[in-house]
Amino acid sequence: xxxxxxARVTGVIAKTQKIPPESVTIDKSFExxxxxxxxxxxxxxxxxGEFDLDIPDDAARGIRTVREMVEGIEKLLAAKSEAKPxx
Amino acid sequence: MNRRxxxxxxGAISAFGHTYPDLWSGLSAGxxxxxxxxxxxxxxxxxxxxAEVPDYDPLRYFEEKEAMLLDRFAQFAAVAAREAVxxxxxxxxxELGERTAxxxxxxxxxxxxxxxxxxxxxALREPRVSPLTIARAMSNAGASRVSLEYRITGPVYTISxxxxxANHALGQAFRMVRSGEVExxxxxxxxxxxxxxxxxxxxxxxxxxxxxxxxxxxxxxGLILGEGAAVLVLEPLERARARGATIVGEITxxxxxxxxxxxxxPSALGAARAMRAALVDAQLAPEAVGYVNAHGTGTxxxxxxxxxxxxxVFGEHAQKLLVSSTKSMxxxxxxxxxxxxxxxxxxALQRDLIPPTANFTAPDPACDLDVVPNTPRAAQIECxxxxxxxxxxxxxxxxxxxxx
Numbered sequence: 001x002x003x004x005x006x007a008r009v010t011g012v013i014a015k016t017q018k019i020p021p022e023s024v025t026i027d028k029s030f031e032x033x034x035x036x037x038x039x040x041x042x043x044x045x046x047x048x049g050e051f052d053l054d055i056p057d058d059a060a061r062g063i064r065t066v067r068e069m070v071e072g073i074e075k076l077l078a079a080k081s082e083a084k085p086x087x
Numbered sequence: 088m089n090r091r092x093x094x095x096x097x098g099a100i101s102a103f104g105h106t107y108p109d110l111w112s113g114l115s116a117g118x119x120x121x122x123x124x125x126x127x128x129x130x131x132x133x134x135x136x137x138a139e140v141p142d143y144d145p146l147r148y149f150e151e152k153e154a155m156l157l158d159r160f161a162q163f164a165a166v167a168a169r170e171a172v173x174x175x176x177x178x179x180x181x182e183l184g185e186r187t188a189x190x191x192x193x194x195x196x197x198x199x200x201x202x203x204x205x206x207x208x209x210a211l212r213e214p215r216v217s218p219l220t221i222a223r224a225m226s227n228a229g230a231s232r233v234s235l236e237y238r239i240t241g242p243v244y245t246i247s248x249x250x251x252x253a254n255h256a257l258g259q260a261f262r263m264v265r266s267g268e269v270e271x272x273x274x275x276x277x278x279x280x281x282x283x284x285x286x287x288x289x290x291x292x293x294x295x296x297x298x299x300x301x302x303x304x305x306x307x308x309g310l311i312l313g314e315g316a317a318v319l320v321l322e323p324l325e326r327a328r329a330r331g332a333t334i335v336g337e338i339t340x341x342x343x344x345x346x347x348x349x350x351x352x353p354s355a356l357g358a359a360r361a362m363r364a365a366l367v368d369a370q371l372a373p374e375a376v377g378y379v380n381a382h383g384t385g386t387x388x389x390x391x392x393x394x395x396x397x398x399x400v401f402g403e404h405a406q407k408l409l410v411s412s413t414k415s416m417x418x419x420x421x422x423x424x425x426x427x428x429x430x431x432x433x434x435a436l437q438r439d440l441i442p443p444t445a446n447f448t449a450p451d452p453a454c455d456l457d458v459v460p461n462t463p464r465a466a467q468i469e470c471x472x473x474x475x476x477x478x479x480x481x482x483x484x485x486x487x488x489x490x491x
Contacts, residue, residue: 037388038351041293056133057293057308 001070005077008050009070016046029065047073053080088267093327093490094335096177096320098170098275099430100163101417102138102313106170110317110417110427111434114442117463119416121299121311121446126281134295137281138313138418156219157232158197159279163316163423164229165236168273172237175320176332177271179237188269189230189243190260191318192252192276194422197224199282229277229316241269250382252276253425254475254483257319258341261485264321275426277316286312292351294386300419301446302383302412303390303454310384313418317426319433336433337488339470340369346480353389353476358382358396361482365472366400369486373401376408376486377468378441380432381458382476383412384419391453393474398456409466411459415445425475429485432473436489439467 010024017024017039024033030040040063044055047069053076063069099106102120103113113120123129124137140163145154148166157165168189172179179187200223204216222228227245234243242263246255253276260274280286289295289312296309319335327334342364346357366373382393390412398405413431420427435441440463447460469489476482 036349036352038349041291044293045291054133057297060293 001074005074006070009047009073010066012046012050013043013066016043024066026067026070031064051077053077090265090267091324092261092264092321092338093324094319094338094433095322095327095332096171096173096175097317097335097430097433098167098174099315099317099427100140100166101315101420101427102140103417104141105166107430110430114413114416114431114434115438115440115463117443117445117461119299119445121418124281127283127286131283132286132290134290134297136299136311138311138420139281140315156222158200158223158228160193160197160277161223161228161232163279163314164191164277164318165232167275167277167316167318168233171273171318171320177320179239181238183270184238185240186270187239187241188260188263188272189233189239190246190256190272190274191230191233192246192254192256192422192425193226193229194247194249194252194278195280195285196226197228198280198285200224202282202284205284233273239273247422248481248483249477249479250419250421250424251475251477251481251483252422253429254473254485255343257338257425257429257485258343258483260321261338261341264323270322270326272321273318274321275316275318275429276423278421278423279314280312280421281314296385299446300385300415301448302381302385302415302444303394303451303456303458304447305449305451307385307387307390309386310414310419313420314423315417315420315427316423317430319426319429334490336436336490338485339488340365340371340486342366342368342484344482346482348480350480351478353392354480355392355395355399357480357482358393358474358476359399361484362396362400362472362474365484365486371470371486374404376401376470376472377466378432378435378471379408379410380428380471380473381410381412382474383414383444385412385414389476391451393476394454394456405456408456409441409459409464410456411442411444413442416442425473425483428473432471432487436468436471436487439465441466441468
């Protein structure tokens with residue numbers, strides 16, 4: 001989990017939730033950040049744009065913390081780069 | 088004046104076909120009409136399936152010039168209304184037309200008309216859109232069309248409360264007939280939401296199932312969008328008997344509530360308040376209800392919340408209730424949903440057969456009710472309720488009674 005990835009994911013969450021970036025830390029739960037289900041899908045939408053990803057519903061379901069979100073994005077990014085033909 | 092209100096005609100166009108008998112024969116067989124989505128290109132949205140009206144050709148029902156003026160949702164309203172009025176046997180004189188109401192539910196209006204106009208504007212960079220756009224897309228176009236066809240000149244309007252639209256419409260119509268404000272009402276709902284721009288919005292909400300709709304199942308993955316219309320003809324019971332009409336059933340109560348809780352998350356409290364209000368309106372004890380046609384969308388949140396609300400309202404009697412979601416078969420037709428479900432509920436009372444919850448796989452402890460899984464159930468039921476709970480927290484519940 002790179003610092004850069006954490007910063008980008010937490011940045012997207014802060015921007016979407018309209019909360020200060022420093023309040024979104026890796027160990028926070030969505031509950032602590034007052035992220036409800038509708039906020040959650042809005043964050044997923046913004047993350048798809050930020051990372052040029054398709055986040056399937058099944059991958060998104062059950063994510064309750066910032067750490068799980070970063071780990072999920074990391075996994076999808078790894079799968080995406082593997083799927084690309086080698087140069 | 089509080090008059091008893093009879094249903095004397097039903098019409099429906101749905102994923103099962105263009106008539107009410109098509110709808111009932113599908114529901115009563117426990118078949119699902121959920122199929123691959125064909126109205127948009129394959130792969131255009133993440134979910135592959137929907138409950139589309141099959142083999143629909145507007146020219147079967149409208150002159151070419153008329154069809155041009157009517158979005159798909161308004162056409163569906165007219166098709167279902169014609170079947171309902173024909174079944175009722177009512178001929179509308181100018182005097183009766185003035186004493187008749189039309190109340191139709193519609194959530195989105197002419198979505199494909201808007202989509203098409205915006206495509207010309209934004210994608211094709213054309214400077215203008217069709218001058219028929221407003222007349223086609225307005226949510227009241229269906230109600231207005233029916234008014235024009237039968238020269239109905241009494242109260243005519245549309246109710247838009249997302250997934251509760253048709254129940255609110257039927258409830259308003261029921262009350263106007265009950266109170267004596269009108270002699271006849273043509274009421275129900277219509278919707279044609281399967282347009283790319285609107286489907287994309289549903290995709291982004293992440294509530295649509297990637298396979299099928301499995302209400303109350305442990306592995307349910309969301310709703311399946313549907314389209315169509317259903318329309319009922321309502322009139323005072325005494326009037327129906329006096330003219331020797333075939334009585335389908337009665338509407339005996341209507342209750343509404345607002346959650347005031349969250350714009351999209353359901354609330355068991357709000358849902359329970361609407362069910363209780365409907366039972367009070369019908370002057371009916373909870374124990375007298377035998378069947379609940381559930382809102383039952385197949386989303387994780389709705390079904391568990393609805394089960395909790397049903398348990399709260401019915402207490403121990405909840406274990407004896409038959410509860411099914413016909414959305415598992417005709418899909419979630421949004422502003423038409425409550426009308427299709429009213430038609431399903433009336434069919435169940437009339438034929439002593441409860442349509443099942445189709446596509447059921449495994450029970451969810453959070454939805455611990457008899458959900459009539461997969462197989463239709465023979466049962467003679469006296470009274471039933473039909474639930475609709477909308478995004479925005481708006482709830483509407485109808486009470487029906489078997490006739491005869």
